[in-house]
Amino acid sequence: MAGNREFFYRRLHSLLGVIPVGLFLVQHLVVNHFATKGADSFNKAAHFMEQLPFRYVLEIFVIFLPILFHAIYGIYIAFTAKNNASRYNFFRNWMFVLQRVTGIITLIFVIWHVWETRVAAAFGADVNYQMMENILSNPFMLVFYIVGVVSTIFHFANGLWSFAVSWGITVTPRSQLISTYVTIGIFIALSIVGIRAIFAFV
Numbered sequence: 001m002a003g004n005r006e007f008f009y010r011r012l013h014s015l016l017g018v019i020p021v022g023l024f025l026v027q028h029l030v031v032n033h034f035a036t037k038g039a040d041s042f043n044k045a046a047h048f049m050e051q052l053p054f055r056y057v058l059e060i061f062v063i064f065l066p067i068l069f070h071a072i073y074g075i076y077i078a079f080t081a082k083n084n085a086s087r088y089n090f091f092r093n094w095m096f097v098l099q100r101v102t103g104i105i106t107l108i109f110v111i112w113h114v115w116e117t118r119v120a121a122a123f124g125a126d127v128n129y130q131m132m133e134n135i136l137s138n139p140f141m142l143v144f145y146i147v148g149v150v151s152t153i154f155h156f157a158n159g160l161w162s163f164a165v166s167w168g169i170t171v172t173p174r175s176q177l178i179s180t181y182v183t184i185g186i187f188i189a190l191s192i193v194g195i196r197a198i199f200a201f202v
Helices: 002-018 021-037 039-050 055-080 090-122 129-136 139-166 173-200
Strands: none
Touching: 002 021, 002 055, 002 139, 021 039, 021 055, 021 139, 021 173, 039 129, 055 090, 090 129, 090 139, 129 139, 139 173
């Protein structure tokens, strides 16, 4: 029974990392990228998201609860994981380690980002271009956000590779190699989007 429960939790953790958490990450990056077109463009995109129907229900059940489960179980995996040298090559083992390291960095970054934006908004602050410009005017916060965003994107992109393996989508060495190139491409593309968005506020 314990083994079946562990299998289920790991599958659920993997699935939630892609749907809906991964999709929300991509959507969040796209909205932030509107900042490259100016303050008005970003504010319109951000306020459009705030006006979605059933916004709080969506935020709780589609964003916060899935992220909470993925984070809590991810911490358990990170601190109980064993080296997989016998299963994968040198490169994959580094990806295995980096997945856990970036998971912890991502958790710290997300908590801080939510505190600075969503919690601040609950106390009356306006989440807009000016808010992000003020946050990123601090050089330390600029570096923190760059590291946080790149870590989050890596964790998602590399997690896609693991998702495809664990769900039986890529079972052959060739399919896993192709998946490696695809996920590296996703990491690079989304990192460009994320970093451009950050510097648009500077």
